Ligand SMILES: Nc1ncnc2c1ncn2[C@@H]1O[C@H](COP(=O)(O)OP(=O)(O)O)[C@@H](O)[C@H]1O
């Protein structure tokens with residue numbers, strides 16, 4: 001069964017149509033990469049699915065729950081309770097980490113499990129310790145974000161997202177703010193999550209990574225999905241002129 005189903009999604013900012021009739025689905029355990037030039041609507045798509053933007057049309061279903069649907073040309077969102085339930089099923093890791101600067105690493109991770117999931121502090125701390133170990137950050141519990149490298153901060157934000165045990169985890173260009181040598185450590189963590197069959201949707205410009213880690217690739221341009229399919233087909237044998245032109249910029253992946 002699809003864990004996420006997006007149908008005919010549209011979104012505009014004033015006169016600018018940013019998403020035009022976007023349809024795709026994500027199966028449990030699948031790793032989907034979304035590639036495409038800057039301004040093509042990738043972040044807006046993630047923000048609509050994560051309830052950070054309001055869509056103008058279409059249907060979104062998460063784990064069988066209708067998040068929004070369109071009736072007579074008008075978008076109808078699910079009741080607040082359902083939206084909250086859906087929000088807990090989805091995690092998002094941002095390009096710029098978005099950690100609370102005045103909170104320690106541990107406080108950043110346990111905040112939502114305690115206040116949103118109503119976990120006890122002890123349980124939240126134990127979960128956080130396990131996640132920090134997994135992220136190679138044991139010993140950094142008391143550090144503040146400004147004392148960490150960009151790669152370490154991004155690993156903390158991945159741990160923070162995982163602490164809520166999402167059914168599906170979204171990444172919006174998780175390595176774009178990092179130096180090349182720090183990019184590798186984040187890609188490695190995502191690769192490990194993929195091996196554990198974590199369902200993920202990753203917006204990325206790392207084409208080799210997208211080819212190697214994902215089992216489905218979506219190419220967006222100008223608010224449309226131009227092409228989607230198997231990574232070996234899309235990277236190795238695309239027949240689409242627009243996709244070819246875009247991939248030319250990334251030598252070595254074809
Ligand atoms: N809040 C906003 N208000 C107005 N325009 C926006 C807003 N957010 C994004 N846009 C515009 O929507 C288009 C798509 O942006 P975005 O989704 O960020 O693309 P991408 O992530 O692929 O670079 C761009 O033209 C951008 O300027």
Ligand SMILES: [Mg+2]
Pocket residue numbers: 042043044172173
């Ligand atoms: Mg973006």
